[in-house]
Amino acid sequence: MFKSKHTHCVVCKKIIQPGENTFVNLKNPKRKGITEIKAYLRLEARFYCTDCVKVSLRNK
Secondary structure, eight states, X not given: OOOXXXXXXXXXXXXXXXXXXXXXXXXXXXXXOOSOHHHHHHHHOEEEEHHHHHHHHHHO
């Protein structure tokens, strides 16, 4: 019914903990001055944990 408030890695579905380093794929905002940054990230961003990024960089 309600969306999870946890952020998950797009690749491995691991829950990303607060304060953990991540990589984010994000669109450039259409408007200037975003006030609700958390909501924008939740709606528009794709998060990757550091482990998944290391694996994908190693495979290239």
